[in-house]
Amino acid sequence: DALGPTVTVGEILVEIMATARGEGFLEPLDLRGPFPSGAPAIFIDQCARLGGSAGIVAAVGDDDFGRVNLRRLERDGADTSAVLVSPDWPTGSAFVRYRDDGSRDFVFNIAKSAASLVSLTEEAKALFARAGHLHVMGTAFAIPGLWALLEHALPVVRARGGSVSLDPNLRKELLAHGQTRERLELVIGQADLVLPSGDELFLAAGVEGEEAAVAALFERGVREVVLKRGERGSTWFGDGGGRVDCPAFVVAEVDPTGAGDCFGGAYVACRRLGMPPESALLYANAAGARNVTVLGPMEGAGTRGELDAFIAATPRRA
């Protein structure tokens, strides 16, 4: 952590949720929100809340939806100096309704919101120039402005001895799109740590089979792979051949959104605070599991004390 903050790039949104399950938004509904959201924002908030030095390059509107996010990130200790506040464009938003089967319907306002204005401002350059770690979200590959930022940030962070992590959170369909595949390859080639969820491991590695896919990532210079397995926990693989399986905590899932981002934020924060992989993995599992017990994408992000209490009080699967 001494080298400088963990920095990520991408969308900040509010999420507004239908309180009753069902399909779509075609009649008046009871809604709950705005909740601070956006995958990179959830990641960086959990990182900061756990005591990691953290900052984000993003854009919001000069409105209450933007302020809800800025206040939360600042309260939890994240550096928001590189969050552009647009006087003209509204903060991005996502309306979400869970269906009975757990799938979700959305109404998005992201592509034409302030979230699309993320760019290489002087503040962003300054934050990258003092960053000790860059966390890349796979969703950023398909967004032109975001890729330009990453092309700037990767060599800057690398040149000062910083490390890089990648959450390849992308779907097969996205990979076929434009330059997504070659951008993904480029970041894998720079990454120390990759944090895929389920099949994203095979997409990222371009190889089927868990062991083979992990080996393929190590061949490209990755040093740790942490595989997220939802309610089945997670597994750490080290390039020296080590493996640690972490069984999931047994919790009542209220809202699964944000689990993977809290997991990643906690893992990176703990590693950068000097913990060995086993301990970081335990905190990451706790952060993901705790977050699904609370309504709202980052409402369950925990401090070190909250996660210690959660770990002590929550049983784990055999």
Ligand code: ATP
């Ligand atoms: P998201 O669903 O937010 O995109 P993801 O698919 O990247 O996340 P998940 O595997 O769903 O990531 O969740 C990350 C971690 O959080 C899991 O590896 C696990 O440790 C924990 N977790 C998630 N859901 C549950 C659950 N229902 N019970 C216990 N732990 C959970």
Ligand code: MG
């Ligand atoms: Mg998931």
